[in-house]
Amino acid sequence: MVEFDLAKFEEEAHERWNHVFDSNPSDREKFYLTVAYPYPSGAMHVGHGRTYIVPDVLARFWRMRGKQVLFPMAFHVTGAPVVGISKRIARGDEKTIRLYRDLYRVPQNVLDSFTDPLTIVRHFAAEYQRVMTSCGLSIDWRRRFITVDPTYSKFIEWQWKHLYEADHVIKGAHPVRYCTVDENPVGDHDLLEGDKAEVVKFTLVMFHHGDAFIPTATLRPETIHGVTNLWANPCVTYVKALVDGKAWIVSRDAAEKLSLQDHTVEIREEIKGSDLIDKKVTHPLCGEVPILPADFVDPDMASGVVMSVPAHAPFDYIALRDLQEQGNYCQIRPIPLIKVEGYGEIPAKEAVEKAGIKSQMDSRMDCLTQEIYSAEFSKGKLFEKYGGKPVRVARDEVAAMMIEKYDSKVMYEFDLRPVICRCGNKVKVKILHDQWFLKYSDQEWKQQVKVQLKDMSLVPAEVRAEFDRTVDWLKDWACTRRVGLGTRFPWDTTQLIEPLSDSTIYMAYYTIAHRIREMDSRHLTPEVFDYIFLGKKSPDLPEKKKLDAMREEFLYWYPYNFRFSAKDLISNHLTFQIFHHVTIFPKDKLPLGMVVFGMGLLNGAKMSSSKGNVFLLEEAVEEFGADTVRMFLMGSAEPWQDFDWRNELVISTKKQIERFYNTVMEIKDAGGEPHDIDRWLISRLQSHIARTTEAIENFQTRQALQEAYFGIETDLKWYRRRLPGNSDGSRELHTLCSVWTRLLSPFIPFTGEHLWKELAGEGLVSFAPWPVADDRYVNPKIELAEELLCRTVEDIESIRKLIQITPKSITISLAPEWKWEVFSLIAKSEDRNTAIKEIMKHDSMKKRGREATDAAKQCTTLIHRLPPQVVGPLSREPVNERAVFENAQAFLEQEFGVPVHITDAESSCHMKAGTALPFKPAIIIE
């Protein structure tokens, strides 16, 4: 007998699987599943493992069910991150190098070549393919491509032509992070600091000062009515500049920023901050107010001047108070304008005093500010005299009104500072023109997507709400970039198509990927793709034969049946792809279903490559074996749930596989004659087959394993316990082994192949027929009898444990026939509460009196406790309990090591005998 050795099984299987999963159109029904292709910028960890193993299990399952299965894979290499990585490696960034050298185990000579971004993705794409193969993924690798292949770019260009013609691509302006030294937009990877900072939209409230404007930047324009003063920093140098031909007074930093945001700016003169103090300014909505000094005003924050609303802003309140305590500006009073539940007249004052804050520098000030802003935004209402509207409504209305009537402008600025480019310069916000958008805001387009969503099957069902909401919420998407790898944007070749936008219909490309490779990319005009995907004929198509073959593949495979992807992609990729599909493809080629994954944890903490909290998939496979990794990942949680990788649990998974293997090897050649217990085993097996099948059809890998592994194992344990001492089991066990191996082989294909060779001799289990539950083998009577026996054995055990005497004999006393009548009447009755009354109306029961009522009550309790699948048959037909126990007498005596007697309760004089109920005989241990 071959010892359990996963490494050996893996080697054997890989040899036999060479190219067997390559899949071509055939006369069988197809099943096409795709999973989000990886961005290969680093090594695979066990979290990735799950993402690709789930579809593989499904692919293997449907293949065994006789479908023509397509499971392809490609690599997404477009985008910016890898460009940043290569730059960091080139300049010797320690952190990056450590990650790649130590965690991802890239040899030094390879690492040296990583200064070229394409080399990085090519290296890891090869790694991915190698590790995926080692995990046993049944992928058709002929169809592999990467997203910078020239043929793929042609395909993307074709797609965009259609989007453009459908009016979904528009040009606009967009604020971006921008470095004025590099003269380039700044991506995440180019930042030294401030990667959390977001661009927010400030309203510039324009105060008049002589012939000039003093713009103050605010997020709360509705508070204009409560302005008591402005704040300027006396230590800062301001400038007077002509902005779009009109004089503005702003900080020097602000002047430069404004020039990046669609304003012409000419600086005319410098003004010391101290010269502004005590000057008066006016605004039509709040009248005349003074400018007061404040150190906290940051010249790098928007315009460098802010308006002060001491009633509602803690910073303003406390700054004003400080000045007043020195005896200045005592005539200024906070002007409240917002009523908010939970606060009195002047919320800022109240909050500051309640918290006992003494100084502007108090670290709690930010929290406090946040708290008041939130409360006012969510629950606040303007006073009646200012319109009485809720703050969240008034904010936008006031801003719009001030822009229209009072010269206000919008200014973009970061919500956090500093934001520093890796060149060391401060990053600013620039409004970029020539920015292209996908018009996801288009209501009609949204509507088409919604219609399609309705027809799609979504797993798990709960995510439907999230999809619906995402469609409603999507705004225009900036779809072109200036840095990174990717396909050139057709209408502006200085820009690239953004990586999420080039990954929306590539599932269609898989169907032709292995054939289009043979074509010259220069021949791949839009007309060619129109023919392949849409069947549109045009003259002079090149290499018509090849095109026809591709058209045939596409028609056969498309649409895909299921797409698998991570949960966090719902709000972009998974939804985008529906948008693009509905535009380009006809109804019968639109996606059919999606499965959304949960995320991976490592020992309870979120897996993250950047934090080093990952376990590499390759290491896992080496240490525990591919089948172990697969079975653990599939069995520890359902695909859409989060799973937690813990080594000690993985170890026990390996033991389970070993136990399965050893059991099959032990019992497969048993040759005994079948008994009743064999019929029981095979009967039970049918429901395990049915339930496993149903679970996998519903993507419940965990449920399926529970059923296919533990369900059958538990039965087998009971079976072997029930066998007479001298028996190894019957030849039925061979059937069971064959079924069992096939049920588990999608999960543990390597062990599966090895066992299948032992069992069947030839052929691959990967293509063996999936077991089908056969009703002819289902025997409810025998299952019920065994259930009765098993329950009785459990009862005997629990009594024996409790009384702790050494028993000399066991008597099983069976309930009389009239109790079966009672049982059946109660079980059948609609209302089990009134059933007792009904029963007592019968004369035969009346004469038993109290005894009958008690029995009825006990039966009611029992019926509630028994599973419905037991109660149902019992109510129709009593079990011949005597036969069950007499057949099992030898077994019982062997189990308990004492003589076992079977009696009728009615003829017994033992006081316990009266407690006998149907399906629950009285047990007397003496």
Added chain:
RNA sequence: GCGAGGGUAGCCAAGCCAGGUCAAAGGCGCUAGGUUGAGGGCCUAGUCUCGUAGGAGUUCUUGGGUUCGAAUCCCAUCCCUCGCACCA
């Protein structure tokens, strides 16, 4: 803040949609016993409280409600996780 999901025994986790099969599957950990004995062994039993007869009592975040009956349905509450975009 907005949107989606979730809180079950020492831990992980099933059950909840279709209320009585629920003191609540399975696993891990722990405890005891067995295994004539190496190897991240294997097997059996126990693991809320009480109980010398298969039982009873109190549990499923918290507080209410509906019901003969609630882990499951309704309302409220507290806490947690994820997404909120130009980033794959």
